[in-house]
Amino acid sequence: MSDPLRLSPFTLGTFPPEEADVFTYDRDAQDIGIVHFGIGAFHRAHQAWYTDRAMECGDRNWAITGVSLRSGDVAHQMNPQEGLYTVTERAGEGSRTRIIGAVRDVLVAPHEPDAVIAALAAPATQIVSLTITEKGYCRAKDGGLDDRLATEDSVFHFLAKGLRRRHDAELPGLTLLSCDNLADNGRQLARLMGDYLAIHDAGLLGWFETACACPSTMVDRIVPATTQEDRRAVADELDGLHDAAAVFTEPFSQWVIEDRFAGPRPNWEAVGAELVDDVRPYEIAKLRMLNGAHSALAYLGLRRGHTFVHQAVADLALRPVIERLMRQEAASSFATAAGQDLNAYADALLSRFANPALNHRLLQIAMDGSQKLPQRWLETLAVHQKAGRSCPAILTAIGAWLVHVRGDNGPVDDPIAAALASAWADNGSDGIVAAVFGREGIIASDWEPSNDNINAVTAAL
Ligand code: NAI
Ligand code: CS2
Numbered sequence: 001m002s003d004p005l006r007l008s009p010f011t012l013g014t015f016p017p018e019e020a021d022v023f024t025y026d027r028d029a030q031d032i033g034i035v036h037f038g039i040g041a042f043h044r045a046h047q048a049w050y051t052d053r054a055m056e057c058g059d060r061n062w063a064i065t066g067v068s069l070r071s072g073d074v075a076h077q078m079n080p081q082e083g084l085y086t087v088t089e090r091a092g093e094g095s096r097t098r099i100i101g102a103v104r105d106v107l108v109a110p111h112e113p114d115a116v117i118a119a120l121a122a123p124a125t126q127i128v129s130l131t132i133t134e135k136g137y138c139r140a141k142d143g144g145l146d147d148r149l150a151t152e153d154s155v156f157h158f159l160a161k162g163l164r165r166r167h168d169a170e171l172p173g174l175t176l177l178s179c180d181n182l183a184d185n186g187r188q189l190a191r192l193m194g195d196y197l198a199i200h201d202a203g204l205l206g207w208f209e210t211a212c213a214c215p216s217t218m219v220d221r222i223v224p225a226t227t228q229e230d231r232r233a234v235a236d237e238l239d240g241l242h243d244a245a246a247v248f249t250e251p252f253s254q255w256v257i258e259d260r261f262a263g264p265r266p267n268w269e270a271v272g273a274e275l276v277d278d279v280r281p282y283e284i285a286k287l288r289m290l291n292g293a294h295s296a297l298a299y300l301g302l303r304r305g306h307t308f309v310h311q312a313v314a315d316l317a318l319r320p321v322i323e324r325l326m327r328q329e330a331a332s333s334f335a336t337a338a339g340q341d342l343n344a345y346a347d348a349l350l351s352r353f354a355n356p357a358l359n360h361r362l363l364q365i366a367m368d369g370s371q372k373l374p375q376r377w378l379e380t381l382a383v384h385q386k387a388g389r390s391c392p393a394i395l396t397a398i399g400a401w402l403v404h405v406r407g408d409n410g411p412v413d414d415p416i417a418a419a420l421a422s423a424w425a426d427n428g429s430d431g432i433v434a435a436v437f438g439r440e441g442i443i444a445s446d447w448e449p450s451n452d453n454i455n456a457v458t459a460a461l
Contacts, residue, residue, distance in 0.1 A: 046223070086238075172263050174212050218282040222358060258278070291375070310356050370414050374445050399459075
């Protein structure tokens with residue numbers, strides 16, 4: 001059987017124009033302004049989608065070079081298509097597809113390290129953005145860099161080499177833009193990069209601190225991992241044209257960015273991004289309410305036999321726990337910005353979770369819990385503990401996470417899965433909470449479980 005016809009600049013005219021929106025700017029006239037590390041589904045449906053539309057509005061020279069730090073899969077999907085791919089928004093019965101032209105090429109860092117460093121050091125490059133997952137930041141328990149994890153395949157190694165080359169060539173610094181779900185992601189990235197330089201290239205530290213900037217961002221768009229069935233659906237829509245790099249998402253999207261760049265930036269606000277002085281109230285609301293509820297739905301939903309978020313959120317046995325977690329425990333744990341309505345936010349989140357057209361797998365969200373729980377649940381618990389208030393919904397969810405990492409729902413996908421398994425083997429149900437949480441626990445946090453907390457989690461186990 002011959003290979004299916006692939007999406008590319010040469011096949012753009014092969015489907016009827018009403019099937020998809022297509023960029024109209026001249027791709028070949030654009031310089032690469034952004035290097036993006038971790039070119040997974042989320043970047044393609046979020047930052048690259050904003051950048052594509054900014055260029056559609058006339059902004060120039062913000063084309064993107066994607067970098068994969070791990071496998072060559074995305075390069076194999078995108079390079080034969082010269083970087084073109086589709087974003088399909090799904091809601092209810094309807095869907096809308098757009099062909100994105102912003103990504104030019106994808107480099108696979110382990111195979112072509114010099115090309116990655118050259119892209120970072122190119123004079124036209126202004127911004128380096130990141131969606132490398134929470135574990136890609138190589139953090140130690142105290143929030144600083146764990147240098148044993150920051151090996152030559154880490155983002156820090158490449159950034160240090162690229163920044164050194166820029167410095168030596170007397171080029172301007174870069175904006176490093178974390179778009180991962182970490183609290184205060186810009187501040188964390190600045191600290192980790194500084195820690196890395198202090199060990200590996202201390203002479204560059206002063207220049208990094210003055211010439212570069214790491215703004216924080218709040219990023220929000222639900223983007224489930226693409227399946228073969230999804231790829232077939234887009235081929236059906238595009239008259240048989242195959243897109244190996246297709247991504248599927250919801251119509252909703254939000255991007256709040258701290259307006260503190262080292263140099264020029266795209267006109268992202270022209271296409272819906274919000275540039276603000278302080279992202280914290282938005283970011284905390286998102287991490288503790290949306291992501292906090294997501295993780296609770298994942299672990300509790302898997303125990304109840306569900307596969308997708310929309311099934312778990314419709315389960316009447318889970319709904320009160322999720323509502324309480326969002327509206328009472330998370331929403332009362334931080335100071336809001338003027339005009340921020342957290343009840344309306346919770347309503348909107350529940351209806352986004354219920355979107356039946358997005359098959360968002362609970363197992364995808366359940367992955368890497370040890371990296372996610374601190375900003376999603378443990379900070380909320382710590383705030384309420386100081387005020388003497390309890391959080392029964394989060395404690396129930398912690399019980400469900402603990403049995404998940406015991407292996408009750410199948411193989412555990414977490415960078416510290418082995419340490420968690422040993423903690424279970426050594427401590428059993430009676431000791432597991434104290435072994436995992438608290439200042440001395442495997443996952444350090446300011447939440448120090450009280451006896452009442454431990455009893456509540458153990459009851460949930
Ligand atoms: P994905 O699985 O499609 O892509 C993940 C990317 O991270 C890949 O390029 C992978 O190679 C890289 N990566 C994985 N482990 C790494 C490591 N240890 N070091 C360096 N790179 C590593 O996932 P997706 O959907 O693109 O999400 C990535 C991140 O984006 C999430 O972890 C989250 O922080 C953020 N995000 C995702 C949203 C979503 O709905 N998918 C929405 C909001 C934020
Ligand atoms: C999810 C998030 O995978 C997860 O852990 O909670 O990626 C979530 O889909 C996004 O943050 C939504 O913006």
